[in-house]
Structures are given as C-alpha cells and as structure tokens.
Amino acid sequence: KNEVEQSPQNLTAQEGEFITINCSYSVGISALHWLQQHPGGGIVSLFMLSSGKKKHGRLIATINIQEKHSSLHITASHPRDSAVYICAVRWDGSNYQLIWGAGTKLIIKP
Amino acid sequence: NAGVTQTPKFRVLKTGQSMTLLCAQDMNHEYMYWYRQDPGMGLRLIHYSVGEGTTAKGEVPDGYNVSRLKKQNFLLGLESAAPSQTSVYFCASSPQGHSGANVLTFGAGSRLTVL
Numbered sequence: 001k002n003e004v005e006q007s008p009q010n011l012t013a014q015e016g017e018f019i020t021i022n023c024s025y026s027v028g029i030s031a032l033h034w035l036q037q038h039p040g041g042g043i044v045s046l047f048m049l050s051s052g053k054k055k056h057g058r059l060i061a062t063i064n065i066q067e068k069h070s071s072l073h074i075t076a077s078h079p080r081d082s083a084v085y086i087c088a089v090r091w092d093g094s095n096y097q098l099i100w101g102a103g104t105k106l107i108i109k110p
Numbered sequence: 111n112a113g114v115t116q117t118p119k120f121r122v123l124k125t126g127q128s129m130t131l132l133c134a135q136d137m138n139h140e141y142m143y144w145y146r147q148d149p150g151m152g153l154r155l156i157h158y159s160v161g162e163g164t165t166a167k168g169e170v171p172d173g174y175n176v177s178r179l180k181k182q183n184f185l186l187g188l189e190s191a192a193p194s195q196t197s198v199y200f201c202a203s204s205p206q207g208h209s210g211a212n213v214l215t216f217g218a219g220s221r222l223t224v225l
Binding site for chain 2: 002004033035040041042043044045048086088097098099100101102103
C-alpha cells in the first residue's frame, strides 16, 4: 500500500464543473504539497499547507491533519486546467524527502 | 529569470553507455534534487544536495552518481546505462529543505531512453 494515495486516478469533466481531487496519506506529516504537471511535462508548485485551507484564484486546497486527508478543489473549471495534479507529503522523519502520490489526470472538455 | 534549466531535454543511449545530465539554477537556492518519473508512479528521489560540495542518496540512488561542485549546478551521471533507467528525469531546487513555506522549483525534465 502506498503511503500517499490520490483519487481519482483519472477525471474527465465538462468546462465549468466544480472539481475535487483527494489525497490520503498514512504517515505523520509536517506539510503537504499540491503540484500541477502540464501536458508538456513541466511541474509547478501550487500550494504548501500544514493546516486549514489556502486559496489562489480558482484553486482551493484543504487539509485535515486528524483524518490524514487533503483535497484540491477547482471552481469554474476550464480546459486550461487540464493537467496531472500531484500530492506530496513531507513526513516527520525527514528534512528533505517528500513522499509523492502517483497523480490525478484531469481533463476538462469545452 | 531562467529558474531551473536541464540539459539535454532528450537523449537516447545504448545499454552500457554513460552520460551526464546537467541542472543549473540561477535563484541562489541551497538545495537541489534529482527525481525520476515513471508511468503510473510518483516522483522518486535519486540524489539530493543541501549545499555546494555536498550530496546525499535518496530513495533510488543505485546506478547514478551526482556532483555539486558549484552551488548553481547539480550533475547527474549514469555510469553504465541500463534499460531500467529509461525515464523522465526532473531536477528541482529550493531555498532550503522542503519544510516551511519553501516550495520546489522544477526544471522542464529530461527524457532518457536506454535501448
């Protein structure tokens, strides 16, 4: 069993829909990252959070430390949001290493 | 700013050949990392460096060597390439560890195929 699991693995939605991607983890963590990987391969950091909620534009990330769960939401989704969204956690036992989820592939159709 | 630049972007090797991937960052970041990404799997850390002249093993270091002779450059070497090393390699840097508010800046990736 992977220590970081994302769901769903693949998600296809229509433009304008509200999108939720989930990340569950089984280790104690001090921080959780959400990243976006574009179809061309580039990886961009979206959020780093250790509690509560963060918002940037149409993206919202939440984390529940007690439940070991985080969600990434996209409001008013757009085809340009199509990408792979990756969750990674910084576990308590390491200063440098992240444990990575396998990613969720999101396709937004016009 | 260029950010993190990886060269080459694509390379095809024959089994047993050697090569070096170069990662250069212009953000004066202390920490640098090499990851590999394989289909259906998360990123896996190969080696990392916490400063000029230092390197350390990550999750999957076998078959790779690294050097950080200059703060801005982190080199990843394959001594004798194997088909299992076919992958996309990503370099990343951060101002300090993954901790706190610091986030990673990634290069565009280097696609390596070993025949």
